Amino acid sequence: MASERQYSPVDRLLLQADAALRTLLPFSGASSRPSPAIVQNETELSSEESRHVAGLMRINHTGEVCAQALYQGQALTAKLPQVRSAMEHAADEEIDHLAWCEQRIRELGSQPSVLNPLFYGLSFGVGAVAGLVSDRVSLGFVAATEDQVCKHLDEHLEQLPEHDAKSRAILEQMRIDEQQHANSALAAGGVRFPAPIKFGMTLLSKVMTKSTYRV
Ligand SMILES: [Fe+2]
Numbered sequence: 001m002a003s004e005r006q007y008s009p010v011d012r013l014l015l016q017a018d019a020a021l022r023t024l025l026p027f028s029g030a031s032s033r034p035s036p037a038i039v040q041n042e043t044e045l046s047s048e049e050s051r052h053v054a055g056l057m058r059i060n061h062t063g064e065v066c067a068q069a070l071y072q073g074q075a076l077t078a079k080l081p082q083v084r085s086a087m088e089h090a091a092d093e094e095i096d097h098l099a100w101c102e103q104r105i106r107e108l109g110s111q112p113s114v115l116n117p118l119f120y121g122l123s124f125g126v127g128a129v130a131g132l133v134s135d136r137v138s139l140g141f142v143a144a145t146e147d148q149v150c151k152h153l154d155e156h157l158e159q160l161p162e163h164d165a166k167s168r169a170i171l172e173q174m175r176i177d178e179q180q181h182a183n184s185a186l187a188a189g190g191v192r193f194p195a196p197i198k199f200g201m202t203l204l205s206k207v208m209t210k211s212t213y214r215v
């Protein structure tokens with residue numbers, strides 16, 4: 001896009017800072033699509049169930065923080081403009097996910113993870129480095145990350161209380177979107193990561209899920 005070339009390094013830095021703040025500050029992510037949960041009825045959850053679902057939604061929210069940071073890092077260093085714009089489209093959808101998850105966490109009387117700034121920083125760095133290596137690696141990283149997210153979502157959908165229709169509606173729409181992100185990253189030329197790298201990513205994601213379930 002012609003307009004993209006007009007950004008100076010300072011402009012880019014300010015845009016990055018804006019994206020980081022909109023991801024990390026409470027109630028700051030405005031979704032472009034309404035939450036799939038609004039058409040579902042709220043059901044009574046026991047305090048035990050509420051705590052568990054809030055923990056799961058907190059993991060998903062931090063996953064979205066990581067996705068947002070990964071995309072922002074990649075957008076900074078990706079070389080091809082079409083890679084940038086493809087990622088910016090996916091990043092917009094992640095903002096929806098972020099806002100839906102936060103809203104649900106608050107409805108359940110809890111709050112997002114205090115570790116989010118740490119995970120944002122880590123993911124941003126990984127995204128920027130992947131973008132520097134090559135666009136194909138960068139897109140491969142998106143595909144591998146989204147696969148990981150889909151696995152989490154499948155596990156969480158199984159663990160949700162049967163009657164929690166609101167959380168279920170959110171996770172089901174996210175599952176559809178994340179699969180789409182993975183497919184479009186591969187279709188745009190992303191490399192398929194070998195099993196050992198995927199295994200390493202699984203271990204890292206375990207650290208994230210164990211910690212953010214609680215805090
Ligand atoms: Fe997402």
Ligand SMILES: [Fe+2]
Nearest residue numbers: 067146178181
């Ligand atoms: Fe995604």
